[in-house]
Amino acid sequence: xxxxxxxxxxxxxxxxxxxxxxxxxxxxxxxxxxxxxxxxxxxxxxxxxxxxxxxxxxxxxxxxxxxxxxxxxxxxxxxxxxxxxxxxxxxxxxxxxxxxxxxxxxxxxxxxxxxxxxxxxxxxxxxxxxxxxxxxxxxxxxxxxxxxxxxxxxxxxxxxxxxxxxxxxxxxxxxxxxxxxxxxxxxxxxxxxxxxxxxx
Ligand code: SAM
Numbered sequence: 001x002x003x004x005x006x007x008x009x010x011x012x013x014x015x016x017x018x019x020x021x022x023x024x025x026x027x028x029x030x031x032x033x034x035x036x037x038x039x040x041x042x043x044x045x046x047x048x049x050x051x052x053x054x055x056x057x058x059x060x061x062x063x064x065x066x067x068x069x070x071x072x073x074x075x076x077x078x079x080x081x082x083x084x085x086x087x088x089x090x091x092x093x094x095x096x097x098x099x100x101x102x103x104x105x106x107x108x109x110x111x112x113x114x115x116x117x118x119x120x121x122x123x124x125x126x127x128x129x130x131x132x133x134x135x136x137x138x139x140x141x142x143x144x145x146x147x148x149x150x151x152x153x154x155x156x157x158x159x160x161x162x163x164x165x166x167x168x169x170x171x172x173x174x175x176x177x178x179x180x181x182x183x184x185x186x187x188x189x190x191x192x193x194x195x196x197x198x199x200x
Contacts, residue, residue: 006150008114014058018045018181022050022115025181030100030171031174032190034111035138039063041109043124043132045069045124046116050089056113057086064088067106071095075085096124115142119149122161133192139170154184162188169194 002015010116018025024198027034036042038061047053048066049150057066068083069092070076076093083089092102096116098104109132114125125139133139143161160173178185 006128007033009075014055016055021029021055021184022182022187023056023113023140025178025185026140026176026187028144029176029178029181029187031176031187033174034140034189035115036060036111036113036140040111041065041107043106043109043128045112045114045128045191046114047075047091048072048080049075050082050091052115053079053089054086055119057089060088062088065090065107065190067092067102067109068075069094069096069102077192096128099128103131106132106146108132111138111139111140117142117144119145121148122168123163126165126170129168129192130194132159138173138191139165139188139190139192141165141188141190142147142178143186143188144182145186157184158188179200 003011003012016024022066035058042056044053044066047070053066062169066089068089070079079090079091083091085163094101111129112129112133125141143158148157170192172190176187
């Protein structure tokens with residue numbers, strides 16, 4: 001929907017469906033801070049065809065950037081088409097397990113957002129954080145319990161994933177489940193602190 005403003009400019013409002021986007025579900029579910037705002041640089045892992053990426057691109061605006069990584073060529077085609085309309089999106093059709101393959105394309109970022117739904121996602125996120133995330137930057141991840149381990153309850157999977165992140169210098173700051181929008185999913189926000197505290 002486009003609204004005409006009093007000063008002659010137009011503002012476009014877009015519907016962001018929390019049943020189709022985990023980030024929207026996390027925001028509506030009550031995350032305090034997703035650390036994605038105007039001017040921010042975001043590395044988005046698991047971009048799919050770019051629906052949620054387009055919303056992130058709108059949030060960071062013309063002074064921000066979204067590096068959108070997706071390894072499926074089929075989804076990648078839609079992602080590339082979306083990026084033609086949004087010049088602050090850089091589509092990268094690569095496997096996020098091999099961040100060195102796109103290191104020439106990506107600068108240091110403020111936030112790594114990940115929605116890859118893979119059993120080794122903690123490792124994928126950590127590798128990308130070590131390579132591209134600023135000191136004090138944030139990770140925001142969606143954890144789908146049954147993609148990681150379907151033999152234990154979701155809460156156990158979430159706790160294990162958080163522990164793996166802690167071992168990679170990512171301090172958990174917020175966690176919430178994505179009910180009622182997604183079952184057995186959690187969203188975790190963490191802060192990246194790779195340097196040791198100075199010795200006194
Ligand atoms: N974030 C998307 C959204 O809200 O529209 C949905 C993402 S979907 C749950 C997961 C995506 O991650 C799939 O498109 C899949 O192809 C991609 N993916 C999974 N593993 C990946 C990897 N190692 N590297 C890049 N993309 C990956």
